Amino acid sequence: MSEWWTYSLSDFLMFSARSYYRQFALMNRELWPLHVLALAAGLAILACxxxxxxxxxxxxxxLLALAWAWVAWAYLLERHADINTGAPWFAAGFGVQAALLAWMALRKPAAPVTGMPARVAQLVVAAGLAIWPLLAPLDGRGWMQAEVFGLAPDPTAAATLGALLFWRAPWPLWILPLAWCAASSATLHELHVAQAWALPLLALLAAISAWAGAAGRRSSGAQ
Known part of the structure; x- marks a missing residue:
């Protein structure tokens, strides 16, 4: 028996890139035209x-709470669990994040960021809505395998990070989206998918902007 440190993530993956993206194709075929409603919700968030x-x-x-709850059930539990035994755990995490976002919707919000952090936040939200559907044809996979905000986890997490930055969400709400970004990027890297860099890049951009904004506010308050 090999030593545990000789294993890599690829040794634990139970699916190929073809199987992974075929799930999106099947889901898109079954759920159309729900994509129109999902994108309308995403555009409403961007407009906000x-x-x-x-x-x-x-x-x-x-709207983000509804998106995370839907992805937890419709994708992670109903579909991704067929090829990944860890999917129910991911679904539980998405459910927790949905509850946290719902809590944020009920409490008094902080004032939104301004200046460069606001522009970064808007860029990240827009990227979650526009970039991921385009990655499929750019990667030669066709539109049927496109990942759409509110239906697929990666664009949903990306747009959420922009919203968390814009409305100065407390740090506990960042944990699960950032954890998903890391897990998804590692999985795509092992599947040799070219877009593996996209999600962690946006996550890093949003996290750095949030940290810089918080540091700036603390510095201003200390003067």
């Missing part, structure tokens, strides 16, 4: 960051 008005944060977090 572009024109932040009273109640915008409640709407944004409420």
């Amino acid at each position: 960051t572009l024109r932040p008005r009273p109640g915008a944060a409640r709407v944004g977090f409420g």
Whole structure:
């Protein structure tokens, strides 16, 4: 028996890139035209960051809570669990994040960020809505295997990070999205998928912007 340290992540993967993306194709075929509603929700979240008005944060977090809950059930439990025994655990994490986002929708929101952090937040949300559907044809997989916000986990996590940055969400709400970014990126890397870098890049951009903004506010408050 080999020593445990000789194993890599690829030794534990129970599926190939072809099987992984075939699930999205099957889900997209079964759920269409729900994609229109999901993208409309995503655009509503982006609009809430572009024109932040009273109640915008409640709407944004409420829609994100629904998106995380739907991905937990419709994708992770109903489909991804067929090829990955860890999927129920991922679904539980997405359920917890949905509850945290719902809590944020009910509490009094913090004032949104301004300046460069706001622009970064809007960019990250927009990337979650626009980049992931385009990655499929760019990678030669066809539109049927596209990943859409509110239905697939990666674009949902990406857009969420932008919202967390924009509305200055407390650090506990960052843990599960960042953990998913790391897990998904590692999986895609082992599957030799070219887009493995996209999610951690956006996560790093959002996290650094949030840290820099918080540090700047502490510095201003100390003066």
